[in-house]
Amino acid sequence: METENKKILLVEDDPNFGTVLKDYLIMNDYDVVHAKNGMEGFEKFKKDDYDMCILDVMMPYKDGFTLAKEIRDKNEDVPIIFLTAKAMKEDVLKGYKVGADDYLNKPFDSEVLLMKIQAIMQRKSTESVADSKQFEFTIGGFHLNSKLRFLTYKDEEAIKLSPKENELLRLLALHLNDLMPRELALTKIWRDDNYFTSRSMDVYIAKLRKYLKKDINVEILNIHGEGFRLVVRSDES
Amino acid sequence: METENKKILLVEDDPNFGTVLKDYLIMNDYDVVHAKNGMEGFEKFKKDDYDMCILDVMMPYKDGFTLAKEIRDKNEDVPIIFLTAKAMKEDVLKGYKVGADDYLNKPFDSEVLLMKIQAIMQRKSTESVADSKQFEFTIGGFHLNSKLRFLTYKDEEAIKLSPKENELLRLLALHLNDLMPRELALTKIWRDDNYFTSRSMDVYIAKLRKYLKKDINVEILNIHGEGFRLVVRSDES
DNA sequence: TCATTTTGTTAACAATTGGTTAAACCCTAA
DNA sequence: TTAGGGTTTAACCAATTGTTAACAAAATGA
Secondary structure (H helix, E strand, O other), rough: OOOOOOEEEEEEEOOHHHHHHHHHHOOEEEEEEEEEOHHHHHHHHHHOOOOOOOOOOOOOOHHHHHHHHHHHHHOOOOEEEEEOOOOOHHHHHHHHHHOOOOEEEOOHHHHHHHHHHHHHHHHHHHOOOOOOOOEEEOOOOOEEEEEEEEEEOOOOOOOEOOOHHHHHHHHHHHHOOOOEEEEHHHHHHOOOOOEEEEEHHHHHHHHHHHOOOOOOOOEEEEEOOOOEEEEEEOOOO | OOOOEEEEEEEEOHHHHHHHHOOOOOOOEEEEEEOOHHHHHHHHHHHHOEEEEEEOOOOOOOOHHHHHHHHHEEEHOOOOOEEOOOOOOOEEEHHHOOOOEEEEEOOOHHHHHHHHHHHHHHHHHHHOHHHHHOOOOEEEOOOOOOOOEEEEEEOOOOOEOOHHHHHHHHHHOOOOOEEEEEEHHHHHOOOOOHHHHHHHHHHHHHHHHHOOOOOOOEEEEEEEOOEEEEHHHHHHO
């Protein structure tokens, strides 16, 4: 199943900063949903389960603390990190009363944020199951070992995959039979989303299709303008 | 379960800063011994077991790097964090092949130090301690005695291994059939990760491959950009 | 329909990484 | 001090990987 990455709800009204931060977190293997204001943030929180919330405090209409209280009402445990514009002790305290796990003064070092996230995730999941990354997949008649970067078909000799081939196929496998958005692969694997990286990705899709030809029931479909879909048909014909 | 506090050796010549830092660490549940100079630091290190050393680099008489080397002579594993002046660049630091676990530029955020300490402690505790005691391995038709540094194939005469050959093969054997990352060997055996140590490692891989040729089912495979994999095939044909 | 955008595929190229051999450079024990 | 094992560096070549160009095909929308 796709219990792969930790899911973070990022609520930040500054679109530039929010996007940069989102991409940075995605690059570091988190699934990020970005809400542009408190209202939207709460809606998105209700609609899904998150492993962590990162809330900007200074937001129009509904500030981060108010949002945090609403979130706490729904979920007592989800870790909350506040992003504050200045070092304000009162506000910080107010934040902790809501049950915040940490706070960060803007501007902050993104590495520090990452470390805080990791530390909190660790703390929260000390008793829960080890969150080991998923490295092995069965794709029709194929077996993908993503750690050792090879793909085997039945008893044939393993096909060695390049890092990009491997990551792309893994991402497709994580979304098996479902849409794997172009943008996701580009931000996670290429760490950049532009014309050339997109074309490069297409090249890799072609390479993967060549490998996957051996099993007639396995196919990578394109969803025009959206992304790709790795499908496995059950072979009754 | 109440676990004992981790013990930290802090070597810092500035009495004010040292005291503040010591108190801060104590407040965060570490046992701290504060030495005021390199000499004293080494004396205290010899007298007790520490879970971590935090060394100021800029110290009179004996600088942090020199002290670190002495400490490494006594103990290969204890984590070391250097406190350096802001001006120092990474290449300068890497010149000192000591095997530091982290660096911090003064002045630093004490919270960052705390997080780094926690991260390193965590890493060290999850590193399989059992590994450090395993010295005998069966690798296909070979037997490796890593303590006596020799490799035997069936009944043939033992091949004597040099220290580096031995450590490298042992590390590969510990990860039998699995990835042994380049970086791991370089940090554990060479204690430095740069172009030349990497090339040196390749030379040793070539030497080991030559030894292992006797058994056609044993092979060292490369995973481009990642590391090596010692594989043993079961010989059925 | 036609024009435009998006995708599919191949090939050329540059850049990086690995394999091997041999020589140079250490140490340290005799 | 030198001889010799152990290790690093150099040199050269091979393999791997990723990007881009070029052109073809498919999808889309006015």
